[in-house]
Amino acid sequence: MKELTQKTQVTLLEAMLDGSKVGTIVTDPSQHDNPIIYTNKTFIEMTGYTQEEVIGRNCRFLQGPGTAKEDIQKMKEAIADEKKVILTLQNYRKDGSPFWNRLAIEPVRIEDKLYFIGTQTDITLERSQQQAIMANEDEIEKLMLPILSVQENVATVALVGTMNLQRFETLKVKICEYVQEHRIEHAIIDITGLSWNEKSPLYWFTQIYEALRIMGSNLYVTGISPAAAQQFANDLDRDSRLITFSTIERALNFITQKTASENHIS
Numbered sequence: 001m002k003e004l005t006q007k008t009q010v011t012l013l014e015a016m017l018d019g020s021k022v023g024t025i026v027t028d029p030s031q032h033d034n035p036i037i038y039t040n041k042t043f044i045e046m047t048g049y050t051q052e053e054v055i056g057r058n059c060r061f062l063q064g065p066g067t068a069k070e071d072i073q074k075m076k077e078a079i080a081d082e083k084k085v086i087l088t089l090q091n092y093r094k095d096g097s098p099f100w101n102r103l104a105i106e107p108v109r110i111e112d113k114l115y116f117i118g119t120q121t122d123i124t125l126e127r128s129q130q131q132a133i134m135a136n137e138d139e140i141e142k143l144m145l146p147i148l149s150v151q152e153n154v155a156t157v158a159l160v161g162t163m164n165l166q167r168f169e170t171l172k173v174k175i176c177e178y179v180q181e182h183r184i185e186h187a188i189i190d191i192t193g194l195s196w197n198e199k200s201p202l203y204w205f206t207q208i209y210e211a212l213r214i215m216g217s218n219l220y221v222t223g224i225s226p227a228a229a230q231q232f233a234n235d236l237d238r239d240s241r242l243i244t245f246s247t248i249e250r251a252l253n254f255i256t257q258k259t260a261s262e263n264h265i266s
């Protein structure tokens, strides 16, 4: 760059900025209301305004009803403190359509004069893709943990597929949330359709049992063969009162009888 004339350097740099996917503006805080003094072409294409319409104006014209007040405040404070700020906020194009703007504002001093450089990236597409992925993951998680309230105070979860530690942790959190939210007294986890990645997974259920016990609820595990139930009993502490059944139906009968006898006593 050194051998090039200043004019050529500026032209090249401008061409680089115009070819970039990132909108770039420069503002001059020594002028009233910190107006824009330069924009690259990308900013113009991104916002739909012409150069003439934006030069000399404060950049807040991009804001609208969906722009978060806290973000405006953050920018105001950072600019006053001459600090760099990076945030993602909702802005609006000239035609009124909204877009998500990943914005960085940075103070720059050149020969003792302060300027601010703003770089804007339209991340609307990435954001909507990310939201679609998150919604999808939520849906998959729900499908993997279908919690049903079969009768008042009783919830069942029929687990299918392969259980691993991560899925088990999700199950633990979801079931606790569900029990608390719906005031469930008896939770049944049916493992008929389940296969295991780990060696002694039934032991994990005692963790859910303990968590639910603290919340005043009971846990039953169903879909266990008699041999597995025997193995399970051997694996567990003698104190553990986690009850297993071969079928959900048997667990429900047990709960009905238990509730009836408790009501009878009280």
Ligand SMILES: Cc1cc2nc3c(=O)[nH]c(=O)nc-3n(C[C@H](O)[C@H](O)[C@H](O)COP(=O)(O)O)c2cc1C
Pocket: 025, 026, 027, 034, 058, 059, 060, 062, 063, 067, 072, 073, 075, 076, 079, 089, 091, 101, 103, 105, 106, 116, 117, 118, 119, 120
């Ligand atoms: C260099 C620079 C770039 C800016 N770019 C944007 C932008 O893209 N979108 C936006 O909503 N605000 C942007 N702002 C912030 C506004 O211009 C203004 O500073 C902000 O709304 C806070 O001030 P106010 O409360 O007086 O409006 C930018 C500010 C500077 C200094």
